[in-house]
Amino acid sequence: MDERQIGSLRFQLDLSQPIYEQILQQMSSAVVRGEIALGEKIPSVRELAQALKVTPNTVMHAYQEMERSGLTETRRGQGTFITSSRERVEQFRSELADEVIDAFLQRMMALGYSLADIRKLLERRQGGGSR
Amino acid sequence: MDERQIGSLRFQLDLSQPIYEQILQQMSSAVVRGEIALGEKIPSVRELAQALKVTPNTVMHAYQEMERSGLTETRRGQGTFITSSRERVEQFRSELADEVIDAFLQRMMALGYSLADIRKLLERRQGGGSR
DNA sequence: TCCAGTGTATTACGTGTTATGATACACTCA
DNA sequence: TGAGTGTATCATAACACGTAATACACTGGA
Structure with a gap:
């Protein structure tokens, strides 16, 4: 790198x-x-x-x-x-986030994970952190 | 398609x-x-x-x-x-899911979203339900 | 034993994307 | 006017991907 x-x-x-x-x-x-x-x-x-x-x-x-x-x-x-334009940056950010989330969900669903499953897996990542 | x-x-x-x-x-x-x-x-x-x-x-x-x-x-x-081997399939599935989740979190963090933010965005998907 | 159906390997070719390197043009501002 | 900008074009190279054709090695059943 x-x-x-x-x-x-x-x-x-x-x-x-x-x-x-x-x-x-x-x-x-x-x-x-x-x-x-x-x-x-x-x-x-x-x-x-x-x-x-x-x-x-x-x-x-x-x-x-x-x-x-x-x-x-x-x-x-x-x-x-x-x-x-702060607005334009914000829009760019949220649109990009939307695409990333969509692609993520699609891939996980293709692996047979439900939304509930996905939430559980993400909670696990939080592990020792704030909660 | x-x-x-x-x-x-x-x-x-x-x-x-x-x-x-x-x-x-x-x-x-x-x-x-x-x-x-x-x-x-x-x-x-x-x-x-x-x-x-x-x-x-x-x-x-x-x-x-x-x-x-x-x-x-x-x-x-x-x-x-x-x-x-069912075990091997399960291992393949969870390893792949891990990679997908890692990549997802990395991309979202690069956009400045915290884990809490991400959870909120995902909850919103569940409610809006466009599958 | 033969043979059809397997996986596998090799070679050649074409195309598109990515990156380089060089050159040139158009514009702006001090 | 000249230095520093963005921009365009051309030639070249490397690589990934897909196609096409051919050949080899192995297996199981007729």
């Missing part, structure tokens, strides 16, 4: 997944968790490419996906910025 | 995922949910290939993965059979 830092951002890249998707996911995570401020400028395509030792094209791919999902706004000649 | 039936098995194949993985997953589901009896013979490589209109190689790929995970036993010249 390769770990690289640029500004306040931290990236962990491996070969198990397309690089552009890992950039996309980790950047989205950072935004959604408030680790990047709304309206903030993120590294330029070339800058991040150099920091991560990948091709600008690969970073571009990730950035374009982010804009497509409304998470960023790009201004030609200026750079790429996190959207300043 | 293409749906095909062979014996008691039903397969739904699309292009969103490798075919061999869809065969693997749907066959595993059927076993784990008891839709295929323990020790039962499953269609031969050529037979299933013809029914699904794919190449024998593709079915082979799926079958080899199933054997690697201990779900089936292959007997050269005879065919491929579901393991007759």
Whole structure:
């Protein structure tokens, strides 16, 4: 696992997944968790490419996906910025969560687990934690 | 979405995922949910290939993965059979469930959801009941 | 013993995705 | 004007996936 830092951002890249998707996911995570401020400028395509030792094209791919999902706004000649709409970030977060939950439930049901079963299994994870 | 039936098995194949993985997953589901009896013979490589209109190689790929995970036993010249060990099937099921849950929790945490949040979201599914 | 039906292996080919590397263009701002 | 942006294009390579064809090894029943 390769770990690289640029500004306040931290990236962990491996070969198990397309690089552009890992950039996309980790950047989205950072935004959604408030680790990047709304309206903030993120590294330029070339800058991040150099920091991560990948091709600008690969970073571009990730950035374009982010804009497509409304998470960023790009201004030609200026750079790429996190959207300043808190609402949009919230919507992105909950929509993504919905998809993740749907896929999870579908896979578990295919294995014959009921919703009640799933809840029990999750409680078990909580184990020594808060309850 | 293409749906095909062979014996008691039903397969739904699309292009969103490798075919061999869809065969693997749907066959595993059927076993784990008891839709295929323990020790039962499953269609031969050529037979299933013809029914699904794919190449024998593709079915082979799926079958080899199933054997690697201990779900089936292959007997050269005879065919491929579901393991007759209920214990092994149970172990396969719970191991797979563990992996699915781990991946799910990791993705949700990356989006900033706590275990308590996740439980609440799942409860909501139960109430809304869109299955 | 033969043979049809099994699993298995190999080779060649085509396609799509991913990533690289290089180059060029368009835009913005100091 | 020039440096720094996003953007587009081309060629190339590697890899995964699927197809197609062929061949081999094994088993059980006729």
